[in-house]
Amino acid sequence: MTRVLVFEYLTGGGLIDGDTDGAAGDELMPMGRAMRDALVADLLRIDGCSVSVAACERAPLAAGSARAVQACAGESVFDFVARQAAQHDLAWIVAPETGGLLAQFHGCVGADRWLGCDRAAIELASSKGATLRRLHDAGLPTPLGITPGAQPTRWVVKPDDGAGCVATRVHASHAAAQQDARSRAEGPTTIEPWVEGEPLSISVLCSNAGAELLSVNRQRIGMSSDGQLTFNGVDVNVIPPTSERGAALSALASRVARAVPGLHGFVGIDLVWHPTRGPVVIELNPRVTCAYVGLSAALGRNLAADVVRAHTREWSDALV
Known part of the structure; x- marks a missing residue:
């Protein structure tokens, strides 16, 4: 069984710098959710593949689609991804390059597990x-x-x-x-x-x-x-x-x-x-x-x- 973690930045609990009222997140969340759900649907069709998905309260998974995982209280998204990646064989991360985010996530996951x-x-x-x-x-x-x-x-x-x-x-x-x-x-x-x-x-x-x-x-x-x-x-x-x-x-x-x-x-x-x-x-x-x-x-x-x-x-x- 190949265990795959899917983390899309916004739906996984990430925040946009300066988005104090959540307006930018509300605008971009549908795109993030669509990408996440498309990845998950394809991964679930692979024989011998189990899928865990980071899903915050604002972007829950459809019932029965995959195993949802969330960060612990006070845990940063980087610590969360590092912890979850260590429990999986592969990690598929979707995040903006802005501020070095995507590169930082690569460091959290490691090259052997990183899909991308x-x-x-x-x-x-x-x-x-x-x-x-x-x-x-x-x-x-x-x-x-x-x-x-x-x-x-x-x-x-x-x-x-x-x-x-x-x-x-x-x-x-x-x-x-x-x-x-x-x-x-x-x-x-x-x-x-x-x-x-x-x-x-x-x-x-x-x-x-x-x-x-x-x-x-x-x-x-x-x-x-x-x-x-x-x-x-x-x-x-x-x-x-x-x-x-x-x-x-x-x-x-x-x-x-x-x-x-x-x-x-x-x-x-x-x-x-x-x-x-x-x-x-x-x-x-x-x-x-x-x-x-x-x-x-x-x-x-x-x-x-x-x-x-x-x-x-x-x-x-x-x-x-």
Whole structure:
């Protein structure tokens, strides 16, 4: 019997910094719960797999779905995850990279039990600026590759270790973007050219065998009158991987995996399809994303089983 722990940060009892009234948690909790429940449903379909799930009072499990576990009174989420991981064979952690959270959880769990990217890849992806520099240096198309002869008309400011569209704003000039960045006290920010085009993401299964494009997804991004971006959801598997654009994105996924060793399991890559340049990589998500929800059913395969199988095989090979 393989014992698997599932911990999704919000539904497992984590808090968002500065969310004193719970508003941000209320907004993000449904997404966290959907990801958690999709993972659990897939894991429960694996023969010989028992599943324990961190479930706080605000996000209880459906009756009979899996064994719920909770932190003890006064126990931090990190101590809780470390304690539970020690009682399981594998741990699947879904948490934001913000503030080094995902990397810290990796340290609590340990590489042998961790289902996902290694710590070096997580730490790189936790900095949007460092990620783009790595990919740009590897020859991949990024906003940093916009040439002097094609100056951007707009610029975007975002937290360097932020998640999604949180605190992300578009400006009509570089000077305005710089002023915005200087006014922020929350932590390091990054300024990059705004890339016009269709916002997409790709879901990729990474292993020592390479990077497999699972789906191409359309991201619904809104922009208010003051340039603030909002994430309004994702339409999964909207472009066939076998199409012309799908083939280009499959090649892109392989290049990203070569540029960032240590990507393992389910990985998301956000990009914009520019009208003339084609796909431009915006950021890298070294973890399960919202696009996981419903994807196993759409593809007719159990993605969780694929991730577990690849980890088990690769860890066994490493011990030989």
